[in-house]
Amino acid sequence: MSSSRSNNRGTCSRSSSARSKHSARVVAQTPVDAQLHAEFEGSQRHFDYSSSVSAANRPSASTSTVSAYLQNLQRGRFIQPFGCLLAVHPDTFALLAYSENAPEMLDLTPHAVPTIDQRDALALGTDVRTLFRTQSSVALHKAAIFGEVNLLNPILVHARTSGKPFYAIMHRIDVGLVIDLEPVNPADVPVTAAGALKSYKLAAKAISRLQSLPSGNLSLLCNVLVREVSELTGYDRVMAYKFHEDEHGEVIAESRRSDLEPYLGVHYPATDIPQASRFLFMKNKVRMICDCSATPVKIIQDDSLAQPLSLCGSTLRAPHGCHAQYMANMGSVASLVLSVTINEDDEEDGDTGSDQQPKGRKLWGLVVCHHTSPRFVPYPLRYACEFLLQLFGIQLNKEVELAAQAKERHILRTQTLLCDMLLREAPVAIFTQSPNVMDLVKCDGTALYYQNQLWVLGSTPSEAEIRSIVTWLQENHDGSTGLSTDSLVEAGYPGAAALREVVCGMAAIKISSKDFIFWFRAHTAKEIKWGGRKHKTTDGDENGRKMHPRSSFKAFLEVVKWRSVPWEDVEMDAIHSLQLILRGSLQDEDANKNNVRSIVKAPSEDTKKIQGLLELRTVTNEMVRLIETATAPIFAVDIYGNINGWNNKVAELTGLPVMEAIGRPLVDLVMSDSVEVVKQILDSALPGSENV
Template identity: 60%
Template sequence: MSSSRPAHSSSSSSRTRQSSRARILAQTTLDAELNAEYEESGDSFDYSKLVEAQRSTPPEQQGRSGKVIAYLQHIQRGKLIQPFGCLLALDEKSFRVIAFSENAPEMLTTVSHAVPNVDDPPKLGIGTNVRSLFTDPGATALQKALGFADVSLLNPILVQCKTSGKPFYAIVHRATGCLVVDFEPVKPTEFPATAAGALQSYKLAAKAISKIQSLPGGSMEALCNTVVKEVFDLTGYDRVMAYKFHEDEHGEVFAEITKPGIEPYIGLHYPATDIPQAARFLFMKNKVRMICDCRARSVKIIEDEALSIDISLCGSTLRAPHSCHLKYMENMNSIASLVMAVVVNENEEDDEPEPEQPPQQQKKKRLWGLIVCHHESPRYVPFPLRYACEFLAQVFAVHVNKEFELEKQIREKNILRMQTMLSDMLFKESSPLSIVSGSPNIMDLVKCDGAALLYGDKVWRLQTAPTESQIRDIAFWLSEVHGDSTGLSTDSLQDAGYPGAASLGDMICGMAVAKITSKDILFWFRSHTAAEIKWGGAKHDPSDKDDNRRMHPRLSFKAFLEVVKTKSLPWSDYEMDAIHSLQLILRGTLNDASKPAQASGLDNQIGDLKLDGLAELQAVTSEMVRLMETATVPILAVDGNGLVNGWNQKVAELSGLRVDEAIGRHILTLVEDSSVSLVQRMLYLALQGREEKEVRFELKTHGSKRDDGPVILVVNACASRDLHDHVVGVCFVAQDMTVHKLVMDKFTRVEGDYKP
């Protein structure tokens, strides 16, 4: 969804949250519309309508809320399961059955001649006490699950039917007012040595995790290629992909491995509707999803008529897939699938808590993407192996977070370096022409295809930019429509309402603007997104013909390319912040240059030079301090005596120690006792000019964070120097590794539980 916005009317986090909410709401409505169209038209459904729907303005909510609610209700409470297992819903107080799948009586109560002394086999129906169906200790273990707040930690519970002696994995989760239990048959070869089989799964996962951890870092591509290869080896599926969601919700096959002879999807991009928002919500709740056979007939759920609402199957491993998704799978010859959610920390720009949020809910998560496995024939993966895959996905997510942090550090460093260079050029010449005609120039500040400057009623153009007359027309439109704004950013001039957008062609779609004065303006331009996309192989050549009515990944890609013909890549918040900072420096420089010179003698001239030099230094210093304070990584600084004189918002958030409380305290009093000698050595060496890298130490927590345990940081030391190049302090730029350690500790504990 395209959005135009005043560049600096609100904080980065606020802009991102508002944009994301609006996008998700509009996308959910469109998902519901397409679903209704599919359900009503059946085999005559025309998938090419997706193109038209995506290119049009997102539908208004008025008059359509009923359709959206019905769609979400159907997705979550569809009353159908896959036939590879059966389901019971139990009343939490009485432990009696309040709902069951139609295949449950046959699977759980069929009498076997191999089991003697079953004279009066139990009957399964509404009101049956579930203890009557299973032998001890399985029945007791199921009942004990009621006492656990998070019953998922007990999964799987091994139970054995009284009548047949058959073993099942009981996979338990809570739904509103009841306990939902999925039963999956255990292969005879796995029973009773199930624990040993699970241990083998964890050993395989541990091997894959070790490979991921051994990567040097600094390459998201290498990380994704490694995880798809490990999942491919671990699960045996024909195709494994790392599927990444972009900021505008569309998806991309970022990494892939297949068995020989399968058509590759690497590099393909898909519209956001290919994975509906409702499905993404379910992935956040139930992080592993298996479809064993898309052609298998679904099994109905029979519920107690006294229930006021249908039982939610959001957390069920057996929940039947939607008919539209099944058709999509069949068309691409993917009969079975296994999907793992990759859930990461929300973008740092969004980490500011909203006022109404309690502290424990302030750390938000988001769905970065999916690890998707496809198979050309029916395939079942036992629960212990799926659970091991879930752990692998969690560890992968931790490393994705690490790559984000590393990318942000590099990005912020590059932006700061470029801002410093551009500022230096401005201070020397006091004219914006220096940062347009020189090298580097404004195009090096943010990713763009062209730029322009309107200054003193003259126009300077760089690379792919509109003509001079078109730039003047855009400036006039800005003054008429956005006269009160200091800037603007949009990924679609057409969607932003610029009347001349069509005349610019698809090579000029997105634009960011910074006003220096009401008449002097800097412009950055971007081409359409499709220009950034590469076709993933000869079979994806645009000249290929395809059935436009048929749901298939190649058609989805064509639909995506149609959607983005009038859109550029969106302008990120950090890019707009960089533009805003340059805008402030420009305004300050030009204001200083416009002041009348005071040249009344040599002493006055020398005094002016000193003041100007101090003003320049102050401007650069202020900008660097602002960037450090708002950085997305922990940064702290100490003077030559080890007393804290810098403590940014990120380290304050992690430690629970406010900036005003930290300033003036000795650094050694703020670290754990086990880290004192490490920090002491690093501080000593840095004050000698020897800067250590990647030193790990633990920071104490305070206030509301005290019970969370220490913050684990990996730190680079940077010596601070005065004008005479003397070391006067140390700056520590850190990376938070706390979450990574928690995940690995959890993995180690669970692996230990399975050791014989």
């Protein structure tokens, strides 16, 4: 959807705004995902992937279609055959459901020819503890009465009749306990603990290598991660996959077998990983598919259960048909997917229900492993990978915060310099000097339209086209102070098609009733490069009809040809702040035609003094607000070295509240061995010298 919006500042925080926009995208995207699923189910091998994904006028899925889609994904009735599943009553261990392969895998199937009166090998209502040896039954019972049962996984159990070892992986659902049973190689049982310890040691080495990397290089961090996961698991290809703000994905790092096609740089449409699947990745951080071509195993359940068994947390959940087909088309038979989560921008009060994502975390991306033949990774090693990803998430979170702080410091510094220009010179200086308005936020071009004159920088529409945009804004958005959109087509601008090769996204602010500043962005595809093969008629996929990364890339380019990179909240805050300062420094000609400030001619000396005081007040108020809300720690001192400014972030990091910090000498707050250094910095900074 277009992110068209007014630039009027609301009362919600920036992070709350981002969360609201994300929720809106999820709500809008889920019916699209459901419709694609329905189209695949209806057409199977005739499904035209690229055209379906990029179809602009796809009918919205009905409520029943969405409900069926979600049920099929979360309660799909089938598991993968590498293990078996038992669902039991949490108190009595009475069997509520089981996979059809459970009797054979647990060696319960009679070897002799059964008699007419012989009981079934496994019956609903059976006390599951009787299927395992005494020590195993006791372990299962103890786990069941433990609150956080998943913390005890895996539990090594042995089948009663054969002694065959399994890892029991337990989790709670709405109707009871689910026990996933994964076979363990009998030769490994005597050293199971040692094997698990070895996995953790391997993960520890990988963690140590990650933590030894210098900060400030996210690309290096991700490249090292995929290499470490590749060495740890042995998959042919390991990719770091990042979700962008508009929900589409990008492969930002890759470790692969040399003969495999590279996917580094591929961008995927948001529909490639549906929102419902992302929700599952938040609940179940590791997802393994051993063989996408293996026939799934049906679950048999008690008729008293109101709906199919929830498989959201099961390690055995079978892949959906379209996902298995996608894997097969790209030559991948097995996969392992690990969730990468980081902190939300902030945390809000209030409990989260069981159907909501964990409080304070968001899905940043995935580490996706593919193999060209069936592959099974034992649970302890998968858990070691999950632990590695948790530590990576912590390190990644620091990198994301550092990048955000660096960006905010750059914006704050640029704003300060632009404000200084506005106080000292005519406003046109922010277009003709350095830094200029293009340095404030990332854009391809910018324009100032003032008193029927035009100043432009970078790649912009023609003068006639900008005047047309001004007219459109005045006629259609006159009640707002501006507009931001990543798609002029979806924003409704009638001349958008003619601008497509130059401009797709625009942020515009009104600095008076008839005057504007514009920032322009070209379509996203101009920034996208991928080194992999493009579509060829010899590929056998009918030019992108099949589900395949090349088809995804083609579909993504089709989707974004009318769209720019979205405008971030921090960028819109910066633009809005500049707007407030400009509106304070320029008199609205409609409000007072006799007191218009010329954009190229300085006012009289008396008027200049009065205006200067008003401008200074506006600028000061805005700069104070920016400093107080900055994510970077900022403090200020007076000429005596006493603290007279202490923003929220520095208070958070130091644990010293604002009211306790104000008025105290800065040197009193530093370690004794740093006092002289701080004094030297203050002695240099107070006269105006800059310390870098």
